Amino acid sequence: MADATANAHKRHGSLTQVDPRTRRRNAAEARFKAYGLAAIALGIFFLVVLAFSIIRSGVPAFTTTVVSLEMNVSPAEIDQAESGMLKTAAYTKLFIAQLGSQMQEQGIGGEVDPEAIGRILGKVGNDLRAFYQANPDAVGEPVDFTVNASSRVDGYFKGRVTREGLVDSRFLVATDLDVVDQLTEAGIITRQFDWGFLLGKDAGVDNPGGAGIGASVLGSFFMMLVVLVLSLPIGVAASIYLEEFAPKNRFTDIIEVNISNLAAVPSIVFGILGLAVFIQFASLPQSAPLVGGLVLTLMTLPTIIISTRASLKAVPPSIRDAALGVGASKMQAVFHHVLPLAAPGILTGTIIGLAQALGETAPLLLIGMVGFVAREFPTGFWDGFVEPNSAMPAQIYTWAARSDVAFYEKAWGGIIVLLVFLLIMNAIAIVLRRRFERRW
Amino acid sequence: MNDMRPLERIVDTDNIKISAKGCQVYYGETHAIKDVDVQIEDNTVTAFIGPSGCGKSTFLRCLNRMNDTIDICRVEGEILLDGENIYDKKVDPVQLRAKVGMVFQKPNPFPKSIYDNIAYGPRIHGLAKSKADLDVIVEKSLRRGAIWDEVKDRLDKPGTGLSGGQQQRLCIARAVATEPEVLLMDEPCSALDPIATSQVEELIDELRTQYSVVIVTHSMQQAARVSQKTAFFHLGNLVEFGETGQIFTNPTDPRTESYISGRIG
Numbered sequence: 001m002a003d004a005t006a007n008a009h010k011r012h013g014s015l016t017q018v019d020p021r022t023r024r025r026n027a028a029e030a031r032f033k034a035y036g037l038a039a040i041a042l043g044i045f046f047l048v049v050l051a052f053s054i055i056r057s058g059v060p061a062f063t064t065t066v067v068s069l070e071m072n073v074s075p076a077e078i079d080q081a082e083s084g085m086l087k088t089a090a091y092t093k094l095f096i097a098q099l100g101s102q103m104q105e106q107g108i109g110g111e112v113d114p115e116a117i118g119r120i121l122g123k124v125g126n127d128l129r130a131f132y133q134a135n136p137d138a139v140g141e142p143v144d145f146t147v148n149a150s151s152r153v154d155g156y157f158k159g160r161v162t163r164e165g166l167v168d169s170r171f172l173v174a175t176d177l178d179v180v181d182q183l184t185e186a187g188i189i190t191r192q193f194d195w196g197f198l199l200g201k202d203a204g205v206d207n208p209g210g211a212g213i214g215a216s217v218l219g220s221f222f223m224m225l226v227v228l229v230l231s232l233p234i235g236v237a238a239s240i241y242l243e244e245f246a247p248k249n250r251f252t253d254i255i256e257v258n259i260s261n262l263a264a265v266p267s268i269v270f271g272i273l274g275l276a277v278f279i280q281f282a283s284l285p286q287s288a289p290l291v292g293g294l295v296l297t298l299m300t301l302p303t304i305i306i307s308t309r310a311s312l313k314a315v316p317p318s319i320r321d322a323a324l325g326v327g328a329s330k331m332q333a334v335f336h337h338v339l340p341l342a343a344p345g346i347l348t349g350t351i352i353g354l355a356q357a358l359g360e361t362a363p364l365l366l367i368g369m370v371g372f373v374a375r376e377f378p379t380g381f382w383d384g385f386v387e388p389n390s391a392m393p394a395q396i397y398t399w400a401a402r403s404d405v406a407f408y409e410k411a412w413g414g415i416i417v418l419l420v421f422l423l424i425m426n427a428i429a430i431v432l433r434r435r436f437e438r439r440w
Numbered sequence: 441m442n443d444m445r446p447l448e449r450i451v452d453t454d455n456i457k458i459s460a461k462g463c464q465v466y467y468g469e470t471h472a473i474k475d476v477d478v479q480i481e482d483n484t485v486t487a488f489i490g491p492s493g494c495g496k497s498t499f500l501r502c503l504n505r506m507n508d509t510i511d512i513c514r515v516e517g518e519i520l521l522d523g524e525n526i527y528d529k530k531v532d533p534v535q536l537r538a539k540v541g542m543v544f545q546k547p548n549p550f551p552k553s554i555y556d557n558i559a560y561g562p563r564i565h566g567l568a569k570s571k572a573d574l575d576v577i578v579e580k581s582l583r584r585g586a587i588w589d590e591v592k593d594r595l596d597k598p599g600t601g602l603s604g605g606q607q608q609r610l611c612i613a614r615a616v617a618t619e620p621e622v623l624l625m626d627e628p629c630s631a632l633d634p635i636a637t638s639q640v641e642e643l644i645d646e647l648r649t650q651y652s653v654v655i656v657t658h659s660m661q662q663a664a665r666v667s668q669k670t671a672f673f674h675l676g677n678l679v680e681f682g683e684t685g686q687i688f689t690n691p692t693d694p695r696t697e698s699y700i701s702g703r704i705g
Contacts, residue, residue, distance in 0.1 A: 055620055074478075125556070191465075232556070247511060248511055316548075318544065318548035319548060319550065319551075321506065321509075321544055321548065322544065322548040322550060322611070322614075323550070323560075324505070324506065324509065324537060325504075325537060325541065325542035325544065325615065326537070326538075326541065326560060326561035326564075326614060326615065326617075326618055327534055327535070327537040327538035327541075327561060327564065327565060327618055328534070328560075328561075328564055329534045332564055336564075337550060337562070341551065
């Protein structure tokens with residue numbers, strides 16, 4: 001009996017010695033922590049690789065190789081160029097002639113070969129003609145021009161085209177590179193930051209140097225305006241009704257399940273729906289940011305509704321009781337007390353939904369907002385909604401699909417621009433959440 | 441009360457404020473309150489006691505129709521406030537709740553300033569015509585809530601920054617700011633320490649002079665200390681209702697006696 005009592009007090013061994021069971025449990029915990037660390041390390045590794053490759057491939061898109069020349073065109077030459085059939089080609093010839101004579105003065109490239117100069121230059125005729133049409137006074141005066149070199153010369157400076165790897169073609173032959181080197185030494189060919197890439201519009205498939213993402217940034221901007229103006233009020237109103245006012249019955253259950261399902265519907269389905277409903281049935285203009293915005297609104301609504309309902313649910317019921325207890329109506333309780341507390345969550349959800357919509361490509365392709373449509377800037381604020389345009393991701397997709405390697409570089413550059421916009425939006429989300437989050 | 445309306449005086453000889461007749465409450469299939477008849481007097485503290493889940497809080501929430509917010513809850517029978525059935529179709533629960541204020545178990549100030557906590561009710565009911573009016577109401581309410589001296593220098597500070605006992609008194613002040621006639625309190629002291637509890641209890645006794653107070657409590661000592669009438673609920677039934685002194689010293693029902701002496705509950 002005395003032994004039993006003594007044993008009862010010594011059921012456990014010494015605390016300083018770890019028993020096998022505890023050791024196994026500790027080992028399991030240590031292993032689990034190691035797995036977690038490994039997973040995070042792997043994630044960070046891939047993120048770094050991704051960021052590095054994007055930056056390495058995309059940064060060259062922000063610089064361009066240009067040819068600078070002081071030109072002096074006489075009225076007679078202009079008249080002659082305008083009278084022919086191929087007007088832009090005539091302007092190109094004028095530029096080549098003046099560049100050739102300047103090269104001869106400086107003793108570059110020996111015998112002047114207009115075809116070789118033509119291979120070095122990008123598409124210059126269009127820009128020249130546009131300039132002289134806009135500034136008739138400049139005819140007969142010396143004018144400084146900075147025009148793009150051809151995409152292969154640009155590639156030569158960016159390491160894409162090498163002397164060894166160059167196959168002579170009608171686009172560029174090996175001896176042209178000697179001329180390029182001499183022009184570079186003379187300061188006629190230089191590299192500079194390419195504002196045209198950020199601010200310009202898309203160019204033809206044969207003119208990668210002239211392509212810019214500016215027009216499709218505007219397209220994305222007008223689309224996002226439509227999405228914000230439509231999806232935020234509709235989404236928040238729907239969530240408030242479903243969460244605070246709607247009776248809980250079969251019908252609202254079905255609605256609830258379907259909203260969750262809608263969030264998982266592939267975006268291309270929304271695209272073809274937009275094509276059928278907005279363009280074919282409602283006869284809205286094709287390729288218009290308005291239609292793109294409508295389609296993306298449909299896509300964003302479930303995201304906004306789900307996150308808004310979650311943040312409404314997270315507001316403690318005691319706040320509703322308190323408001324109702326002092327005689328507030330249900331609507332007053334919601335708008336005066338519940339909504340302000342849910343605002344940070346609603347804003348975060350909305351911005352995440354917008355960011356998702358900003359990066360969406362597939363539905364835009366179906367409603368005609370493909371990259372090559374972004375050839376003109378919108379003519380005014382309201383026209384921006386209905387005039388044909390593209391959006392950043394669709395523009396990037398179009399560039400990536402083009403055969404000229406220089407466009408591939410532009411696609412990487414476009415991705416950097418897109419990511420910068422997404423980072424800005426996420427930063428805004430964080431700032432807004434900090435500002436509104438006053439849980440006192 | 442100097443009520444000269446002849447008809448009501450015949451019925452309400454004892455100054456009845458609220459009178460429930462055959463009140464039934466169902467939560468879906470569950471019959472939570474069974475046939476309760478009770479008469480609550482003006483200028484009196486009435487305590488509802490009973491074991492957990494006996495329906496005392498449910499019945500309290502019927503008195504200002506807070507149960508309306510629960511979809512599956514259904515109330516039958518009559519509850520008369522000043523002779524008017526509050527479950528009548530013509531009655532707007534919002535107006536009713538301005539007349540029957542409520543203080544909850546957990547202090548639940550709004551996450552706003554102390555001033556705005558008090559001013560919210562008067563604002564939505566249009567009780568103040570000007571900022572000066574509102575200032576007067578806020579001060580009066582905070583004084584009635586016995587918290588004015590502690591917060592008068594920091595009215596613009598958040599109400600949630602106060603201690604638990606102060607928060608509960610703030611909630612009481614918020615409830616009286618809308619000038620109710622009845623004050624319902626659902627275990628107002630269960631989250632408070634003994635000192636804060638005694639402060640709130642003193643306050644309840646003062647409030648009795650102006651309101652009809654109904655308090656749900658788990659503490660029988662508290663019921664005995666603050667109330668004049670006590671109702672004992674058990675399993676959804678109102679077992680016994682009477683003078684507090686009589687309930688605690690000489691209960692007529694054996695279940696009441698068992699509960700009070702600690703044998704059930």
